[in-house]
Amino acid sequence: MTTEMKASVLKNLDAVRAMIRRHKRNDMLFAMVGLVALMLGLLTLLTLFIDLVMDGYPRFNLQFFSDFPSRRAGSAGLLSAWVGSALVMLVTFLTAVPVGVAAGLYLEEYAPKNWFSDLIEINVSNLAGVPSIIYGLLALGLFVYGFNFGQSILTAGLTLGLLILPIVIVSTREAIRGIPVAIREAAYAVGATKWQVVSDHVVKYSQGGILTGVIIGMSRAIGETAPIITIGALTFIAFLPPSPISDVAPFINFQWLDSGFTVLPIQMFNWLSRPDHAFHINAAATGAIIIVVTLLMNGTAIYLRYKIRKNIKW
Amino acid sequence: MNTATMTENTTTLTISPRLAKSVRRNIKERVIELILMLAALSAVFTTFAIVAILFYESFGFFKTVSLVEFFTGTEWTPLFEDAHYGILPLVAGTLTTSLVALAVAVPIGTIAAIYLSEFASHKTREIAKPILELLVGVPTIAFGYFALLFVTPLLQKVYPVLPGFNMLSAGLVMGVMIIPYIASVAEDAMRAVPMSMREGSYAMGATRFQTAIRVITPAATSGIVAAYILAISRAVGETMVVAVAAGQQPNFTFNPTEGAATITAYIVQVAMGDLPHASIGYQSIFAAGLVLFAMTLGFNLIGHVVRKKFREQY
Numbered sequence: 363m364t365t366e367m368k369a370s371v372l373k374n375l376d377a378v379r380a381m382i383r384r385h386k387r388n389d390m391l392f393a394m395v396g397l398v399a400l401m402l403g404l405l406t407l408l409t410l411f412i413d414l415v416m417d418g419y420p421r422f423n424l425q426f427f428s429d430f431p432s433r434r435a436g437s438a439g440l441l442s443a444w445v446g447s448a449l450v451m452l453v454t455f456l457t458a459v460p461v462g463v464a465a466g467l468y469l470e471e472y473a474p475k476n477w478f479s480d481l482i483e484i485n486v487s488n489l490a491g492v493p494s495i496i497y498g499l500l501a502l503g504l505f506v507y508g509f510n511f512g513q514s515i516l517t518a519g520l521t522l523g524l525l526i527l528p529i530v531i532v533s534t535r536e537a538i539r540g541i542p543v544a545i546r547e548a549a550y551a552v553g554a555t556k557w558q559v560v561s562d563h564v565v566k567y568s569q570g571g572i573l574t575g576v577i578i579g580m581s582r583a584i585g586e587t588a589p590i591i592t593i594g595a596l597t598f599i600a601f602l603p604p605s606p607i608s609d610v611a612p613f614i615n616f617q618w619l620d621s622g623f624t625v626l627p628i629q630m631f632n633w634l635s636r637p638d639h640a641f642h643i644n645a646a647a648t649g650a651i652i653i654v655v656t657l658l659m660n661g662t663a664i665y666l667r668y669k670i671r672k673n674i675k676w
Numbered sequence: 677m678n679t680a681t682m683t684e685n686t687t688t689l690t691i692s693p694r695l696a697k698s699v700r701r702n703i704k705e706r707v708i709e710l711i712l713m714l715a716a717l718s719a720v721f722t723t724f725a726i727v728a729i730l731f732y733e734s735f736g737f738f739k740t741v742s743l744v745e746f747f748t749g750t751e752w753t754p755l756f757e758d759a760h761y762g763i764l765p766l767v768a769g770t771l772t773t774s775l776v777a778l779a780v781a782v783p784i785g786t787i788a789a790i791y792l793s794e795f796a797s798h799k800t801r802e803i804a805k806p807i808l809e810l811l812v813g814v815p816t817i818a819f820g821y822f823a824l825l826f827v828t829p830l831l832q833k834v835y836p837v838l839p840g841f842n843m844l845s846a847g848l849v850m851g852v853m854i855i856p857y858i859a860s861v862a863e864d865a866m867r868a869v870p871m872s873m874r875e876g877s878y879a880m881g882a883t884r885f886q887t888a889i890r891v892i893t894p895a896a897t898s899g900i901v902a903a904y905i906l907a908i909s910r911a912v913g914e915t916m917v918v919a920v921a922a923g924q925q926p927n928f929t930f931n932p933t934e935g936a937a938t939i940t941a942y943i944v945q946v947a948m949g950d951l952p953h954a955s956i957g958y959q960s961i962f963a964a965g966l967v968l969f970a971m972t973l974g975f976n977l978i979g980h981v982v983r984k985k986f987r988e989q990y
Contacts, residue, residue, distance in 0.1 A: 392791075403811045403852060491973075492726065493968060495968070497726075503730075556705055634920055656815055
């Protein structure tokens with residue numbers, strides 16, 4: 363009797379141990395699969411980047427940056443594209459940052475809790491989900507033909523400004539939300555007005571967070587292709603826009619805003635859609651450059667946020 | 677008596693400039709608040725402008741084309757002599773590429789999310805999350821190059837009859853692109869499940885894997901489903917990968933090994949050519965854009981509702 367029970371307990375024990383082993387193995391297996399799944403994106407990006415660099419390396423020289431596009435792939439360059447990108451980014455920065463930060467400040471510091479601020483909030487989160495090409499259609503109908511800005515740097519800059527507005531607004535709000543109420547109360551206690559509190563304290567302490575959002579937004583804008591194509595940007599530009607700085611007073615001019623332009627991703631798309639393989643080399647080199655620029659910007663932003671999180675202790 | 681008049685005099689003298697200053701201050705405060713509010717309203721304005729432009733231009737389109745033909749026609753040739761205006765081929769292309777993308781991104785993204793939330797150490801998570809963010813920031817035109825000139829030739833080695841432009845490679849690359857998106861949204865949902873539920877499960881002798889599959893995943897279902905829906909919306913609105921790699925020929929098919937234009941690819945194709953303002957071809961991209969906008973808006977709304985309504989309360 364007792365020996366039988368002992369035997370069955372031992373048998374059960376073995377079964378239980380086997381089950382535990384099996385389950386532990388499953389755990390290990392899943393952890394491995396999970397790690398692979400997580401790495402897949404990174405591996406793809408690495409493959410993509412190595413592929414671009416290997417395909418495009420013959421074009422990595424200064425000539426490539428100082429030449430205009432050309433019918434011959436070997437002597438075609440990026441000059442008009444990178445100048446165009448820089449000017450468009452300038453307009454984007456000047457529109458998205460003030461408007462986005464102001465909107466974020468209003469929603470966090472001023473807006474009363476009612477249907478009106480709900481409406482604005484719903485719109486901001488909805489806009490973040492609108493496909494970028496729709497912004498292109500908006501710009502085509504409104505800026506190009508409605509306001510008659512034409513297919514200019516101004517139109518492109520404004521379009522991308524609208525596109526990254528939700529990013530700037532959301533990151534501004536997040537940065538502001540981290541500031542304790544005590545700081546505001548202290549400022550009010552010594553007689554500051556609301557705007558003094560906001561401009562001297564709230565904005566100041568959230569600068570880092572806002573900057574992070576701005577960088578992420580700008581890096582998004584620099585790689586955007588679809589909205590710029592949709593406004594009908596030309597792809598073959600063999601001239602530079604008029605310089606923003608002139609040698610006669612008042613030393614700056616705004617003619618460049620009206621100028622036709624091309625940007626890096628559009629130049630890449632143009633080369634990529636040609637059947638001639640020689641142009642694909644140019645496209646690969648351009649792609650590698652765009653990836654390096656956006657990764658550097660995003661990397662800076664992420665590092666900045668990490669530093670801020672570590673350093674600020676209220 | 678004398679002293680009383682003196683104090684009265686000084687108070688009247690000192691109060692009035694103060695009062696004036698305070699009035700000026702109040703006006704300034706109000707003006708600033710108004711400016712900030714206008715900035716916040718720009719989000720509402722943008723949404724309104726998008727809807728207005730899409731409807732306005734589509735209205736011209738639907739004067740020539742009946743709604744019945746638009747939604748049931750299986751041929752899309754607005755730029756041909758013999759013009760047909762059935763949107764179905766473009767919708768089919770859009771859905772096919774999106775489904776291929778989801779077939780890649782949903783399983784891999786979910787597994788990566790479970791791994792990040794339940795298996796990964798704190799350190800791994802600290803490294804992995806920023807990398808996921810970097811991946812989201814890579815410009816989509818670079819992925820287009822990858823799909824056309826790396827993935828398609830690779831697939832052709834396995835399946836030689838695959839055409840150079842096909843929805844399969846575009847969809848696969850798009851899938852890898854949206855993995856980080858699903859992974860991070862789903863991970864947030866899983867991390868929001870309270871620790872006590874995990875501890876309860878572990879206390880019953882469950883392994884990590886059992887806890888993840890039978891406790892955490894069901895508890896976070898709403899957030900995970902919302903991640904999928906938001907990912908669909910992104911896939912539907914994605915432009916450059918499909919414009920480069922899936923071809924620009926409208927083709928009423930759900931077979932991913934064929935090439936077919938998506939809604940976004942069609943808009944790009946028309947915008948690249950130089951169509952006169954207010955022609956039917958010009959208006960057709962707004963009608964197509966309206967369908968795209970409605971699709972993404974629908975998915976986004978469902979996503980938000982699912983996340984809000986079905987969130988488990990603990």
